[in-house]
Amino acid sequence: MLGFLSARQTGLDDPLRLRRAESTRRVLSFELNPDRDVRRIHGNGINTLDIEVIEGRYMLSGGADGVIVIYDLENNSMTPQYTCSAICTVGRSSRYVHTFSVETVQWYPHDTGMFVSSSFDKTMKVWDTETLKPAEVFHFQGNVYCHHMSPIARKHSLIAVGSEDPKVQLCDLKSGARIHILQGHRGEVLSVRWSPRYEHILATASADSRVMLWDVRKAAGSLFTMDQHNGEKSKASSEAVNTAHNGRVNGLCFTRDGLHLLTTGTDDRMRLWNSATGANTLVNYGKVENDSRKGLQVAVSQGCSIEFAFVPCGSSVAVYAIHTGELLTTLRGHYNNVNCCVFHPDYQELYSGSKDCNILAWVPSPRSHDIEEEGHGSAARGEGLAAVNPAFEDAWSSDEN
Numbered sequence: 001m002l003g004f005l006s007a008r009q010t011g012l013d014d015p016l017r018l019r020r021a022e023s024t025r026r027v028l029s030f031e032l033n034p035d036r037d038v039r040r041i042h043g044n045g046i047n048t049l050d051i052e053v054i055e056g057r058y059m060l061s062g063g064a065d066g067v068i069v070i071y072d073l074e075n076n077s078m079t080p081q082y083t084c085s086a087i088c089t090v091g092r093s094s095r096y097v098h099t100f101s102v103e104t105v106q107w108y109p110h111d112t113g114m115f116v117s118s119s120f121d122k123t124m125k126v127w128d129t130e131t132l133k134p135a136e137v138f139h140f141q142g143n144v145y146c147h148h149m150s151p152i153a154r155k156h157s158l159i160a161v162g163s164e165d166p167k168v169q170l171c172d173l174k175s176g177a178r179i180h181i182l183q184g185h186r187g188e189v190l191s192v193r194w195s196p197r198y199e200h201i202l203a204t205a206s207a208d209s210r211v212m213l214w215d216v217r218k219a220a221g222s223l224f225t226m227d228q229h230n231g232e233k234s235k236a237s238s239e240a241v242n243t244a245h246n247g248r249v250n251g252l253c254f255t256r257d258g259l260h261l262l263t264t265g266t267d268d269r270m271r272l273w274n275s276a277t278g279a280n281t282l283v284n285y286g287k288v289e290n291d292s293r294k295g296l297q298v299a300v301s302q303g304c305s306i307e308f309a310f311v312p313c314g315s316s317v318a319v320y321a322i323h324t325g326e327l328l329t330t331l332r333g334h335y336n337n338v339n340c341c342v343f344h345p346d347y348q349e350l351y352s353g354s355k356d357c358n359i360l361a362w363v364p365s366p367r368s369h370d371i372e373e374e375g376h377g378s379a380a381r382g383e384g385l386a387a388v389n390p391a392f393e394d395a396w397s398s399d400e401n
Helices: 001-010 015-028 377-388
Strands: 031-032 036-038 046-051 058-063 070-071 084-092 102-107 114-119 123-128 131-140 144-149 157-162 167-173 177-182 189-194 200-205 211-215 251-252 260-265 270-275 308-313 315-319 325-330 338-344 348-353 359-364
Touching: 001 144, 015 031, 015 359, 031 325, 036 359, 046 348, 058 157, 102 144, 114 131, 114 144, 123 144, 144 211, 157 200, 189 251, 200 251, 308 338, 308 348, 315 338
Parallel strands: 036 084, 046 102, 046 338, 144 189
Antiparallel strands: 031 359, 046 058, 058 070, 070 084, 102 114, 114 123, 123 131, 144 157, 157 167, 167 177, 189 200, 200 211, 251 260, 260 270, 308 315, 315 325, 338 348, 348 359
């Protein structure tokens, strides 16, 4: 750390190097926060989480009970131990509540005054945060598995929606209508993601084992379909279509720069793709446990020296180095399968939601010299300081000794 500070002070290093190094250290030291709880509101499993990017303060959660909760993550108690409180809830008593499981929630990327939810009740609702009433409701023919709004779009306000119907629907917030259909999948669409690099590029994943990339400005079908074999199938293979996995593809996540795409499937594999060419980079992550019939919410880090992926893996969260495939650590604390993860880039924190109805906060462990035992008074504090710096040692002596 001192080397980074000295190099930054003398101008030998880019100022961002210190920040990236510290962000990386923080992620690699994740542990379950013993001082922070997230109030338990949901009566059933938690399927989806999202943190708004405007202030980085409010988190949305959606559960299998149809309930949507908005949490305040800020510590207003002025004490180390605190509970993230629920400031509003769309509960079972609300006339506007979803009647079945909420599968995806997402803040409007440019304003916390609006968020969107989709559910197995075959609807997607656009909510006014202040009144907690839906400003717009889109109805579909089958269960809605997922939706996504582009985090960078300025020329369109489209929401991509995946449902039991193999067709991907594009809904326009401005007109309140479904304006376009993307045809190509042969099974339920379990995950959709807009590129964080190009506002017109969309990735979709389906139960038909395929991952497709689309340019929504073009009406001539998908740009390409990901092929796990990179076109080098065995001659004995009789498959007529390219497949990304050997099972249902239920997780999609672009890296922060949009140059690569992560996918997860029920074949217990995770793959990294070049989003420009559709090539499988052949990074080996080993076995990634995945038996979910619905979508999984995978998260990636931001601002670190190396990129990390946080992947629900049974009742734990696996942390991988994205570009090497190395399993760095496993975060254990849930009592049932984890469904979703969301990374907080401002503080390098991770939140995970599970079928056990709990949301857990994973935070960087403090440096060793920051740890002080509480409840032992000033003597314990003095001993801790002395261990850090000899200048704080007690130099008092007695003539009797």
